[in-house]
Amino acid sequence: LRQQAITALTSTSTTEETRAWHSEYLGRKGRLTGILRSVGAVSPEERPRIGKLANEIKTALEEALQERQTAIEQAELEAARNKELIDVTLPGRPQTLGKMHPSTRTLREIADIFATMGFLVYDSPEVETDEYNFQLLNMPPGHPARDLWDTFYTTTPDVVLRTHTSPGQIHAMRQYAPEPIRIILPGKCYRYEQVTARSESMFYQVEGLAVGKNITFSDLKGTFMNYASQMYGEGRKMRFRKHYFPFTEPSVEVDIDCVICGGKGCNICKYTGWLEILGAGMVNPRVLEYGGYDPAEYSGFAFGLGPDRMTMQKYDINDIRYFFSNDVRFLERIG
Numbered sequence: 291l292r293q294q295a296i297t298a299l300t301s302t303s304t305t306e307e308t309r310a311w312h313s314e315y316l317g318r319k320g321r322l323t324g325i326l327r328s329v330g331a332v333s334p335e336e337r338p339r340i341g342k343l344a345n346e347i348k349t350a351l352e353e354a355l356q357e358r359q360t361a362i363e364q365a366e367l368e369a370a371r372n373k374e375l376i377d378v379t380l381p382g383r384p385q386t387l388g389k390m391h392p393s394t395r396t397l398r399e400i401a402d403i404f405a406t407m408g409f410l411v412y413d414s415p416e417v418e419t420d421e422y423n424f425q426l427l428n429m430p431p432g433h434p435a436r437d438l439w440d441t442f443y444t445t446t447p448d449v450v451l452r453t454h455t456s457p458g459q460i461h462a463m464r465q466y467a468p469e470p471i472r473i474i475l476p477g478k479c480y481r482y483e484q485v486t487a488r489s490e491s492m493f494y495q496v497e498g499l500a501v502g503k504n505i506t507f508s509d510l511k512g513t514f515m516n517y518a519s520q521m522y523g524e525g526r527k528m529r530f531r532k533h534y535f536p537f538t539e540p541s542v543e544v545d546i547d548c549v550i551c552g553g554k555g556c557n558i559c560k561y562t563g564w565l566e567i568l569g570a571g572m573v574n575p576r577v578l579e580y581g582g583y584d585p586a587e588y589s590g591f592a593f594g595l596g597p598d599r600m601t602m603q604k605y606d607i608n609d610i611r612y613f614f615s616n617d618v619r620f621l622e623r624i625g
C-alpha cells in the first residue's frame with residue numbers, strides 16, 4: 291500500500307490532484323485510515339507491530355504529501371509569474387503633460403481682466419440668422435456696409451456663420467432689458483477670406499457691451515485704458531481713430547503703442563509704432579431699441595477685439611494657421 295500510495299502521489303501535478311490523493315489514502319474514508327481503524331481487530335500479540343507499522347506509513351505518507359504539495363505550489367507560482375511577466379528593470383515610458391491652447395489662455399486672461407471691472411462672460415451662438423448678424427445691427431438687406439464682412443452663407447436660407455460676435459449683443463440685450471448690462475462675449479467667428487499667415491477664415495473675437503443710464507464715451511476710454519494697463523503694463527499710450535460701424539455711433543478704432551518696439555517702429559506694427567487692438571463705439575440708438583432699451587433713457591458702449599494677434603505677439607507665433615492645424619509640436623513649443 292505504501293508503495294502504491296507513493297507512486298500515485300508522484301503522478302499528481304496540481305493542488306486538486308493532491309487533494310484527491312489525500313482523501314483516497316488519508317481521508318476519513320481513506321484506505322490507510324481503514325487499516326488503522328481495523329488494528330483493533332487483530333490479535334493482541336500482533337497489534338503493537340501492525341499498529342506501529344501503520345502509523346509509520348501514515349507519517350511517511352503525510353510527509354511525502356507535504357513535500358509534493360510544496361513543490362506543486364512553487365510550480366504554480368512560477369507559472370503565474372511567467373504569465374504576467376513584469377520586467378522591473380525596464381526604463382519608464384515618458385508621460386506627456388497636457389497644455390492649454392494659447393488662444394484659450396489669452397481668452398481667459400482677457401476674461402480675468404474684464405472681470406476686475408465687473409464684466410460677466412456671455413455665450414452666444416456661432417451660427418446666426420441674417421437678422422441677428424446684420425439686420426438688428428442696423429444693416430437691412432442690401433445695406434452696403436454688409437460688404438465689410440465676407441460672409442459664409444449656408445444652404446439654409448437666411449442662416450449664416452457669424453462674421454463677428456456683435457449679434458450676441460442683441461441676444462444679451464433681449465434677455466436682460468431693461469436691466470443694465472456689463473458683459474464680454476468671447477467666441478469664434480467666420481469669414482470667407484483668403485487664408486494667409488495673418489488671417490484665417492475661423493478666428494476669435496471678444497465682444498464687449500455695457501448698457502445703462504449715463505454711460506458715456508469716457509467710460510469706454512477708461513475701460514480700455516484699464517484693460518491695456520492690465521494686459522500690457524502701466525503707461526501705455528492709446529490712439530483713437532474715427533471709424534464707421536453701422537451699429538455704433540460714433541465709432542472708433544483703437545491702437546496702442548507697439549508693445550514690441552515701444553512705438554519706435556518695427557515689422558510687427560508695420561513701422562507705424564501703433565498696433566490696432568479693437569473696433570468700438572457708442573451703441574447706435576436704433577440697436578438699443580432693437581435690443582429692447584429706450585435710447586432716450588439708456589446708452590451704452592460696445593467693442594470688438596481680436597485676441598488672435600495678441601496671442602501671436604505674446605507667444606511669438608508667426609503664422610495664424612498654426613492655431614487650428616492640430617500639430618502637437620506647436621502646443622509643445624508654447625511654454
Ligand code: PHE
Nearest residue numbers: 454456569570571592593594
Ligand atoms: N463687430 C465689429 C467687427 O467685427 C467690431 C465692433 C464691435 C465694432 C463692437 C464696434 C462695436 O469688425
